[in-house]
Amino acid sequence: MLDLDFSFYNWAMISDFVLKGFYFSLVLTLIATLGGIVLGTLLALMRLSEKPFLVWPALVYVNGMRSIPLVMVILWFFLLVPLIIGQPIGAEISAVVTFIAFEAAYFSEIIRAGIQSIPRGQVMAGEALGMTYAQNMRLVVLPQAFRNMLPVMLTQTIILFQDTSLVYAIGAYDMLKGFETAGKLFGRPVEAYLLAAVVYFVICYSLSRLVRRLHQKIAIIR
Amino acid sequence: DTLAKIKASGSVTEGVRESSGLSYTLGNGQYTGFHYDVCANIIEDIKKQLNLPNLQVKYQPVTSQNRIPLVKNGTVDLECGSTTNTEARQRDVAFAVTTYVEEVRVLVKANSGINGLEDLAGKTIATTTGTTSVQTLRKHKRAEGVNFKEIFGKDHADSFLLLEGGRADAFVMDGSILAANVAKSKEPAAYKILDEVLSVEPIAIMLRKDDPAFKKLVDDSIKEQISNGTLAKLWDKWFLQPIPPAGVTIGLPLSAATQAAWDDPNDKPMEAYSVQE
């Protein structure tokens, strides 16, 4: 049996080690989700346009990004970009930029599926009312696509929240790293990981419940 | 060069580790440790020499994978983690004079009946991914012809857990790391470190290559700290007294090898050291 010793967890320790990491995970998830959705929407629109000079770059970008392990993207960006621009960049900024760039590839596929699930008739109806392409996308297609895709986007966001731990590669500090470091310094890794598992589960599960409820609220009445 | 860069930007970036024996975090963006203190003294000397009383110190946490590229690409000026000075690395970076000599040793359970390297035959040996300790064991002549299974922990705490949980019979690693893990464990008396030393490795502060002025400043600062007894006091503080955050005592007396390095400050790589048996 395990003999567990959680005595080293006290408020001072949690606020020193875990909270800062939690805050970082949260902010990174938020920024990367929003940025990824914006950039991903752009990529999706490029892929759906019929112009090859827009389709191909988007296609290559999306498939390339999805093939490389995220941790490698993070590492390469952090190590190589300073050599190119001749000036160091902070780990936080690297993390934000790479996560947005990476998530955009995934979100673009989700959004593309969402846009394609809108019946062609809806697009035509918007056009027939005299809307421009941009108006039609903004007012008719995307609002419906986002509503339909909300659950899938949520799953992606949960994965993203869990993946923030990969920033360890560039010495940034997320929640998992917080637990891990505390566990090491106090010689109690098992306890630290157990608690981390519980905390992650509670956060991710609540998040998915919350979004499920939200989805029911804003779901399109059919 | 580095000094000009420090002067121009008014800041110096120090590379630190999240959890290594010589440099670790206290959470909240604060760092501490033996090497951290040495570097703090060095930075005081930089302030004096450049006449920059308000020099800002930035901390960049590094890992064993990215520390060298980060020094090379200019992100980190002064790496104060725990990096072994090797010939291969000297092609990419420079090292200050050795501040600490590490001995690679073997940790076993006290009741395991293992008393020397020859008892390791047929056993499972844990080490940490991304370290060269097992390579050393493989090449060690007293262990030659002794077959053992290797198992990798993803970090030192994980490797120690392999030993604690019975998945491994021994843990091969730097002596200070072994001592620290035993000290922090639930039952320190249950472990013992074998007498044999597998290899000795000079640990030093890492700098950018080809910057003699900066290296001289750092070297001089360290030599000064040796001669005025600061380093000896820091040893006492970090290895013989209770340390934060948990207040355990590592209990590692100053080794002869480290004393020798202090007596004759140098930046020789690991290859120039040989194991005294």
Place this chain on the structure above:
Amino acid sequence: MIELKQVSKWYGAVQVLNDCSAQIHKGEVVVVCGPSGSGKSTLIKTINALEPIQQGEIWVDSIPLHDPKTNLPKLRSRVGMVFQHFELFPHLSVTENLTLAQVKVLGRSLDEAKKHGLEYLERVGLIAHKDKFPGQLSGGQQQRVAIARALSMDPIVMLFDEPTSALDPEMVGEVLDVMVSLAKEGMTMVVVTHEMGFARKVSNRVIFMDVGGRILEDCSRDEFFGNPDARQPRTREFLDKILHH
């Protein structure tokens, strides 16, 4: 008002409109019928420039649609269109459906757009439902809202693409009633439909298309229904099938 001159259109290698010419004058009600896949929907969509054409010319209100310089969104805003599957915007309330394009395309103020839109909603007898969402309405009600939405843009012509064929039999009447009253007020209308009762009652002309996208017949209502012997064999066969079972 609307003029098609030798219009042809292909999807890849398949020709879906073949040398179609027709004229529709102000105040006329024209019914388009023909078998499935004959290009009726495509024809009506080209009048709104929703589908590009590869050959020929289309003029709407003296504006050339085939000219790349024409501002299509602007032109479309003056042509009202009603689809088989209604195509209301399901994420918007009925009132929002009515006002969205008025505000964003015509630049009307929200108040003005609301006032205007609700007038038409009243006309189609649905003012009580103004705050519902499309999904909460029956098919017949949705189609009437779609008509009100098109009308509130003050179009110069209304295009209908099988507006009743997705409806429950009981609800067909509601929508046809609205269309009949529009026709009687002098609205120019092009209607793709198989409701021959409607064609008999209000249309001025009937256009019959056959597979391959060719216009086989284009004649007055009385000629179409009253003189079957003068019709093409294919037309007679089609009428037989849909009128008797």
Place this chain on the structure above:
Amino acid sequence: MIELKQVSKWYGAVQVLNDCSAQIHKGEVVVVCGPSGSGKSTLIKTINALEPIQQGEIWVDSIPLHDPKTNLPKLRSRVGMVFQHFELFPHLSVTENLTLAQVKVLGRSLDEAKKHGLEYLERVGLIAHKDKFPGQLSGGQQQRVAIARALSMDPIVMLFDEPTSALDPEMVGEVLDVMVSLAKEGMTMVVVTHEMGFARKVSNRVIFMDVGGRILEDCSRDEFFGNPDARQPRTREFLDKILHH
């Protein structure tokens, strides 16, 4: 052959069948009609035990459907059903659609099943299409394949749920023709439809349902069409709407 005794069914709190009783004898053709949402589809599905009922009893060929011990798959294999949207299996070819259940449910050999299935495909006039996939057929053709699929299980009764209402007007005839010939051969049939021409021509009885899931009328064809004054006001109103526009 089929007997419903005071059947009631609820979805949550909403009652969709209200105390429905009816008897259908061997060789009878019964048409069920009524407004949308009145429970026609639900009623016909309960006869196949596709929807459970909360009250009442249903007997098919003297087997009690409401009895939890009844082997429902076995019973369903003897009742043929044709749906409004055909519901062919789009990932299987026409032949595979015809043979799948014969082989897996009835345990026939593949050869036997093929021979049997293709006979029925021939009957509905589609033998030339046997290797196509459903998506490559027109709606009318798909519906005829669906009928052949049901027939090749050698059912004792056929249930049809608005089999023509998703079809192009021109294709309705093809499917109705097949149904008429089936009826003439003495197949027992229950047909939900608004095709009053079909009802007039081949049905023995007409059942009219109203919203709320109540059976309002259950009388012979001649009584239903020939004696409007004896009908309920709601029935007359409905017939008015769907017969005149």
Place this chain on the structure above:
Amino acid sequence: MNWDWEIFFQDPGGQHTTYLEWLMSAWGWTLSVSLLALLLALLMGFMIGTLRTLPKHPGWVLFGTGWTELFRNIPLLLQIFLWYHVIPALVPPLKELSGFVLVVLALGFFTSARISEQVYSGIRALPKGQFYAAQALGMTTWQSYRYVILPRAGRIILPPLVNEMMSIVKNSSVAFAVSVSELTLFALQVQEETARGVEVYLAVTGLYVVSALAINLLMGQIERRVQIPGLVLPGATGGGH
């Protein structure tokens, strides 16, 4: 940058004669872990996803939902740790399982949760009429799923499934945490031994990309092969007039 690719021909000492040979063996381990875990994940994912759509068996639905939520809401690295260090302490027989088996289980279950979610929504996206049609022909629930529902749902969810398959290759890197000598462990270890981090990482990144793209291409072929003639899949292009 000064490159030094020679290092791949050096002798690491131990069981491999060159680093290149070690790299190839590491790639083999990465592929073995990925493919076995993928197999397990597909099996479990389809099973659990299907269970969740059986309205008449609330027990199974609860089990399926619980499984999905449990395994997708805890980071993979943590799950590996629990499988390796915590669970064997509670269930001693598991101590005998090698790190390889444990990581296949952990990665397989983690991915199965995500696949189950897709299978679940794929099945729910099918028109209800297809269930009715299968049952009306006398098929049992199992037969309806086997011959009608799952073949169709499988095709619908193929694109997101490819995402998962590509992810599993990348996620297999966590196996280094339990001492499986795969690409990530190779990278961490060898960049230390040779001090040529950039070359080592480039080689390893390259192999990951090749593996993931191979799956992508293979699945593209399969997708084309199982395409249903004449049927526009939901999501391909919206239908309508």
